[in-house]
Amino acid sequence: MTDGYRTILASLAVRNLRRHAVRSSLATVGIVIGVIAVASLGIMGSSLSALFGGLVSDVSDTVLVTPHLAASSGDPFDPRNTLASRLSERDVAEIEKAVGQNRVIPMIRASERVTVGDTGGYTQVYVLPAEDIPFLLEKEAGLYPQTTSSGVMVGALLADEFDLHPGSRIEVGGENVRVVGIAAERGMGIDINPDYAVIVTEAWYAGRHDEQGYSQVVVKVGDLDEVGEVKAAIEQQLNRREEEVDVLDSREILEIYYETSDAISVFLIGIGAVSLFVASVSILNVMIISVTERTREIGLMRSIGAEKREVMVMFLYESLILGIAGSVVGGLVSVVVGYYVTASVAGFLTGFVAADGGTAILSPAAIGYIVFGVLFGIAASVIAGLYPAWKAAQQSPIEALRYE
Incomplete structure (x- = not known):
C-alpha cells in the first residue's frame, strides 16, 4: 500500500467523521473524559506521594x-x-x-x-x-x-x-x-x-x-x-x-506513606481506566453503526479492486483519528484539572494551600501520567475499532452491494 493510497483512505475516514459530526464528537468527548480521569487522578496520586515524602523528609x-x-x-x-x-x-x-x-x-x-x-x-x-x-x-x-x-x-x-x-x-x-x-x-x-x-x-x-x-x-x-x-x-x-x-x-513511616500513596495511585488510575473503557465501548458502537451505514460503499470499494486490508485500514483510521483528537484534548485539559485537584488535596491535608501541587504537576512523574493517559486513550480507541474494521473487511462485495 503506497503513501498516496494511505492518504486517500485517511481522507475518506475524515470525510465520514465529518458527515456524522455530532456522533463523532460525542465519541470523542468520551475519550476526553477518560483521558482526563486517568491523567489527573494519576497526577493527584503522584502529588500525594511527593507531599507525603516532604512531610517526613525533614525529620529523618x-x-x-x-x-x-x-x-x-x-x-x-x-x-x-x-x-x-x-x-x-x-x-x-x-x-x-x-x-x-x-x-x-x-x-x-x-x-x-x-x-x-x-x-x-x-x-x-x-x-x-x-x-x-x-x-x-x-x-x-x-x-x-x-x-x-x-x-x-x-x-x-x-x-x-x-x-x-x-x-x-x-x-x-x-x-x-x-x-x-x-x-x-x-x-x-x-x-x-x-x-x-x-x-x-x-x-x-x-x-x-x-x-x-x-x-x-x-x-x-x-x-x-x-x-x-x-x-x-x-x-x-x-x-x-x-x-x-x-x-x-521516620524511614519506616515514610515507607508506610509511600505504600499507601502507591495503593491510592493504582486505585485512582483504575477508576480512570474504567472511564476510558466506557469511552472505548462508545467508539465501538459508533464504528459498528458506521460499518452498517456504509455497507454499500464497502461493496463498491471491494468491487473496484480494494483489498480487505485496505478497507480495514480505512476504518481503523477513523477510530485512530477519534482517539488522537480525544486523547490530545484530554491530556491538555488534565494538566489544568490535575493542578487544581492536587492543590485542593494538598491544602486539605496540610491545612493550607501550598505550592506543592504546582510543583508536583510539573514533575516527570506527573508528565508521565499525562503521556500515559494520552497513549492509553489512543490505544483504547484503536482496539475498540478493530472488530468493526475486521467486520467491514470480511464483507462479500456482492452481498454488500445488495444491502438496503
Whole structure:
C-alpha cells in the first residue's frame, strides 16, 4: 500500500467523521473524559506521594515511641491509635537510659477549644517540657514559653488566620492567656505539626489538668547512622517481657506513606481506566453503526479492486483519528484539572494551600501520567475499532452491494 493510497483512505475516514459530526464528537468527548480521569487522578496520586515524602523528609533523625495497644498496627497515623493510652514517667526514664546522649522529648497531644474574639473552635495542643520547645521548634516572633510563665506559643498559620502576634490574648480551654511567641511555619511531620496548634509547657498544662502520662516520646538521634541502633535499644529496654511500646523511625513511616500513596495511585488510575473503557465501548458502537451505514460503499470499494486490508485500514483510521483528537484534548485539559485537584488535596491535608501541587504537576512523574493517559486513550480507541474494521473487511462485495 503506497503513501498516496494511505492518504486517500485517511481522507475518506475524515470525510465520514465529518458527515456524522455530532456522533463523532460525542465519541470523542468520551475519550476526553477518560483521558482526563486517568491523567489527573494519576497526577493527584503522584502529588500525594511527593507531599507525603516532604512531610517526613525533614525529620529523618527522629525515632517515635508510642504506647502499644492490642489493636494497634504500629502506625502512629492509624485511627486505632487514638485510643487513650499513655507512656509513664518510668517509661520515659527507661527510654532515656536506652538512648544514651540522644535527646528525649516527652510530649502530650491534647485538644482544647481556642477562642479569639468571637471566633472559636477546637485545635491541637502540644504539651512539652519548656526546655525542649526551643530544641523542637523555631520561633518566628516573640519568646518561647518558660516554665514559670503562663503564656503560650501558637503556630504560624493559626497566628496568620486570627492575626495574632506576641502580646495577643486568646482563650484556651476557657482560660484567658497571653500569646508570648509565634512558632515558625514547619509543615507536617511525624513528631509534631505545630502550624495550626497551640504549644504550652508541661508545667502550665499540669497545673490545669489531672492527666497523667505522655502521648508519645520523640527521640532526636545525633548521628543518622545510629537510628537503627537507637530504635533497637529502646525495644530491647522496654519490650523485654511484653510489648509495651511501638517504636518507629521516620524511614519506616515514610515507607508506610509511600505504600499507601502507591495503593491510592493504582486505585485512582483504575477508576480512570474504567472511564476510558466506557469511552472505548462508545467508539465501538459508533464504528459498528458506521460499518452498517456504509455497507454499500464497502461493496463498491471491494468491487473496484480494494483489498480487505485496505478497507480495514480505512476504518481503523477513523477510530485512530477519534482517539488522537480525544486523547490530545484530554491530556491538555488534565494538566489544568490535575493542578487544581492536587492543590485542593494538598491544602486539605496540610491545612493550607501550598505550592506543592504546582510543583508536583510539573514533575516527570506527573508528565508521565499525562503521556500515559494520552497513549492509553489512543490505544483504547484503536482496539475498540478493530472488530468493526475486521467486520467491514470480511464483507462479500456482492452481498454488500445488495444491502438496503
